[in-house]
Amino acid sequence: xxxxxxxxxxxxxxxxxxxxxxxxxxxxxxxxxxxxxxxxxxxxxxxxxxxxxxxxxxxxxxxxxxxxxxxxxxxxxxxxxxxxxxxxxxxxxxxxxxxxxxxxxxxxxxxxxxxxxxxxxxxxxxxxxxxxxxxxxxxxxxxxxxxxxxxxxxxxxxxxxxxxxxxxxxxxxxxxxxxxxxxxxxxxxxxxxxxxxxxxxxxxxxxxxxxxxxxxxxxxxxxxxxxxxxxxxxxxxxxxxxxxxxxxxxxxxxxxxxxxxxxxxxxxxxxxxxxxxxxxxxxxxxxxxxxxxxxxxxxxxxxxxxxxxxxxxxxxxxxxxxxxxxxxxxxxxxxxxx
Amino acid sequence: xxxxxxxxxxxxxxxxxxxxxxxxxxxxxxxxxxxxxxxxxxxxxxxxxxxxxxxxxxxxxxxxxxxxxxxxxxxxxxxxxxxxxxxxxxxxxxxxxxxxxxxxxxxxxxxxxxxxxxxxxxxxxxxxxxxxxxxxxxxxxxxxxxxxxxxxxxxxxxxxxxxxxxxxxxxxxxxxxxxxxxxxxxxxxxxxxxxxxxxxxxxxxxxxxxxxxxxxxxxxxxxxxxxxxxxxxxxxxxxxxxxxxxxxxxxxxxxxxxxxxxxxxxxxxxxxxxxxxxxxxxxxxxxxxxxxxxxxxxxxxxxxxxxxxxxxxxxxxxxxxxxxxxxxxxxxxxxxxxxxxxxxxxxxxxxxxxxxxxxxxxxxxxxxxxxxxxxxxxxxxxxxxxxxxxxxxxxxxxxxxxxxxxxxxxxxxxxxxxxxxxxxxxxxxxxxxxxxxxxxxxxxxxxxxxxxxxxxxxxxxxxxxxxxxxxxxxxxxxxxxxxxxxxxxxxxxxxxxxxxxxxxxxxxxxxxxxxxxxxxxxxxxxxxxxxxxxxxxxxxx
Numbered sequence: 001x002x003x004x005x006x007x008x009x010x011x012x013x014x015x016x017x018x019x020x021x022x023x024x025x026x027x028x029x030x031x032x033x034x035x036x037x038x039x040x041x042x043x044x045x046x047x048x049x050x051x052x053x054x055x056x057x058x059x060x061x062x063x064x065x066x067x068x069x070x071x072x073x074x075x076x077x078x079x080x081x082x083x084x085x086x087x088x089x090x091x092x093x094x095x096x097x098x099x100x101x102x103x104x105x106x107x108x109x110x111x112x113x114x115x116x117x118x119x120x121x122x123x124x125x126x127x128x129x130x131x132x133x134x135x136x137x138x139x140x141x142x143x144x145x146x147x148x149x150x151x152x153x154x155x156x157x158x159x160x161x162x163x164x165x166x167x168x169x170x171x172x173x174x175x176x177x178x179x180x181x182x183x184x185x186x187x188x189x190x191x192x193x194x195x196x197x198x199x200x201x202x203x204x205x206x207x208x209x210x211x212x213x214x215x216x217x218x219x220x221x222x223x224x225x226x227x228x229x230x231x232x233x234x235x236x237x238x239x240x241x242x243x244x245x246x247x248x249x250x251x252x253x254x255x256x257x258x259x260x261x262x263x264x265x266x267x268x269x270x271x272x273x274x275x276x277x278x279x280x281x282x283x284x285x286x287x288x289x290x291x292x293x294x295x296x297x298x299x300x301x302x303x304x305x306x307x308x309x310x311x312x313x314x315x316x317x318x319x320x321x322x323x324x325x326x327x328x329x330x331x332x333x334x335x336x337x338x
Numbered sequence: 339x340x341x342x343x344x345x346x347x348x349x350x351x352x353x354x355x356x357x358x359x360x361x362x363x364x365x366x367x368x369x370x371x372x373x374x375x376x377x378x379x380x381x382x383x384x385x386x387x388x389x390x391x392x393x394x395x396x397x398x399x400x401x402x403x404x405x406x407x408x409x410x411x412x413x414x415x416x417x418x419x420x421x422x423x424x425x426x427x428x429x430x431x432x433x434x435x436x437x438x439x440x441x442x443x444x445x446x447x448x449x450x451x452x453x454x455x456x457x458x459x460x461x462x463x464x465x466x467x468x469x470x471x472x473x474x475x476x477x478x479x480x481x482x483x484x485x486x487x488x489x490x491x492x493x494x495x496x497x498x499x500x501x502x503x504x505x506x507x508x509x510x511x512x513x514x515x516x517x518x519x520x521x522x523x524x525x526x527x528x529x530x531x532x533x534x535x536x537x538x539x540x541x542x543x544x545x546x547x548x549x550x551x552x553x554x555x556x557x558x559x560x561x562x563x564x565x566x567x568x569x570x571x572x573x574x575x576x577x578x579x580x581x582x583x584x585x586x587x588x589x590x591x592x593x594x595x596x597x598x599x600x601x602x603x604x605x606x607x608x609x610x611x612x613x614x615x616x617x618x619x620x621x622x623x624x625x626x627x628x629x630x631x632x633x634x635x636x637x638x639x640x641x642x643x644x645x646x647x648x649x650x651x652x653x654x655x656x657x658x659x660x661x662x663x664x665x666x667x668x669x670x671x672x673x674x675x676x677x678x679x680x681x682x683x684x685x686x687x688x689x690x691x692x693x694x695x696x697x698x699x700x701x702x703x704x705x706x707x708x709x710x711x712x713x714x715x716x717x718x719x720x721x722x723x724x725x726x727x728x729x730x731x732x733x734x735x736x737x738x739x740x741x742x743x744x745x746x747x748x749x750x751x752x753x754x755x756x757x758x759x760x761x762x763x764x765x766x767x768x769x770x771x772x773x774x775x776x777x778x779x780x781x782x783x784x785x786x787x788x789x790x791x792x793x794x795x796x797x798x799x800x801x802x803x804x805x806x807x808x809x810x811x812x813x814x815x816x817x818x819x820x821x822x823x824x825x826x827x828x829x830x831x832x833x834x835x836x837x838x839x840x841x842x843x844x845x846x847x848x849x850x851x852x853x854x855x856x857x858x859x860x861x862x863x864x865x866x867x868x869x870x871x872x873x874x875x876x877x878x879x
Contacts (some may be wrong), residue, residue, distance in 0.1 A: 146408075
């Protein structure tokens, strides 16, 4: 057995690196060989020579960066093992967004799972998280504070639909990240019985089309442009777009909009207030506090490494509950990306 | 409790008045008695229940979770009630049929001692979800602070029942939570409740601004002229020993002005302006609006304040003379009655707002330009024949305010607006120059978010976006250099001294009156200009 897990994976300025296997996981700088957990742009960057990821993540990267985003790509089959320079690698569903995976790396009886971003609750737009036993579990800590307990997503969508009914003369602008959250919001609206056309910002179009090809039915969508119609067409409509667009001039085309934001951060009222959000929709693609602590309890690893977010609270919980834990200082991942 | 919590969550984040009215009216429609009435009372501040101290809540949570984790959480959230509502986890999850209603909570708390209340709160926290826990904690710590005034809540009732808001204001002080007869009337299942209480509020008569086309109507035969005092409008009513001081929207503010209430020995209803005096070593003089603010928005008033800032009322109308309702009489007749009425009152607490003699409109224009006292903000013109009617009819009463003060200031920060304006930088912080003439710097003196046209808003927004130097969340700082920047002409009604502002001054009703694209920033005003104005208006000759 390897003496120290750091021989298998450790943090470097370019990202999480395997000295034994000479590869990186979700590197933030261009590298020779990169393993990518999922398609969010802070994890999946362009410019690496060789990229290994699930087929869906590779497809998403091609949509975002063009088909030639890497010299060489390799598809990782979920649950199948491959070897890279004597290190055994396998990908397992992470439940974060379409195509997302945890990456297990193993050598001489030492296994580390880099979970990337993950969540534990059901999401109709991606495969659910599969727990993988390991010696070291690398966990995200985006919402690692006991204040973050995400409510039932059905109830959150019901809040939105109630407001649409209450304010039929206004349009509801739902800020949601283009990959994952936007499609999840749309799919949840469909599951709640909303069958009217949903208008989408241009930045979402390719990804929504791609989700459709992967069998995730999003129902009738139309671009949120007024070239053809008038402002009044958007009265009572739901419009989904990236949050940044709603603060921009783009948003002015809609009648007296109700600004909504689908994010785990919306749990904190001050966050909503500062962002000028009128209707917060608490919906996250990351684990909440209970999911994080339950996952650690379930996996029972001998070490926990916590990264990007509020590591100190999770490390404190691990101390109290008898897990060896330390923060893993990785830079370059956006705290806000939910 | 959950519906109430959902309402609070929406109200607190809804900036637009119409949005709030709609949310409230829908809640009143969809929620049964007594919950809707109790929610109303919670919002208007008329709920009288046991208070729980923040320290007791801290002790509760300390029994349940690691203090280090709580500290991390509180530090992140910043609000005690919100933090506890989020971190609370029930000892064991309870079934939904045991969720308490707002009625259950209020009924129990009305009878509870403070220590009982804490144990009840603990039990309810176990039964409620995070949003309802937050509402409960805000309720028991006595501060909803959701940006809804009692006035707005009454407006929502009026909208819900399709009645005029003055009808509700008139009834309000005879009603008690949970207001079932009121809701029954608004839903048209019962007659309008009789106002049974003594000394009720009578909706006030308001004026409209005098504008150019109406100047010709004003002549000394038809109109009386008075000074317009810059205090707060009050209605004093006293009936069979019950004495009340109402604001112009019908809020009972008697508790804040015992120095007036103690001397309300009359029977009747007076309309007037509440002002404060300022005592110096030798004599009393009328204070500025800033002095009056020392006495406003206080639950209780200290003996020291009563002495340093005594209140008095400058009366200008009589609505009830004894038990006789004289509102239908013409103003001229009411005025004669008022002059006789005032003679029986304590002269240090009540005096008469004098009529101003004039012959021509030009006389009035001159008075308006040169008022004899800084607390005067213009003229009031009242038709001798006018009856006292609620609301704001056009013609019988005009207000003719003096011109606003104007300064040129430099735009330094801009903040994104809310609602319709969320994509615009529409709230502007402006500054004036201070320091040595050779090396001046800007000091912010105020903030304004109206006064400009939609077209100007677009120009301002574009200027902000193209001249941003730094961003802090929703705020941008913009280029403001001697030769590059934007000068705003700012109009305002007055100045107060302020300890909270670095500049030492605070403006009243500042608004953007013109965009001075033509003016280089270095030519904007200096702080000395405002300081001089402050001296002139605070120290009457």
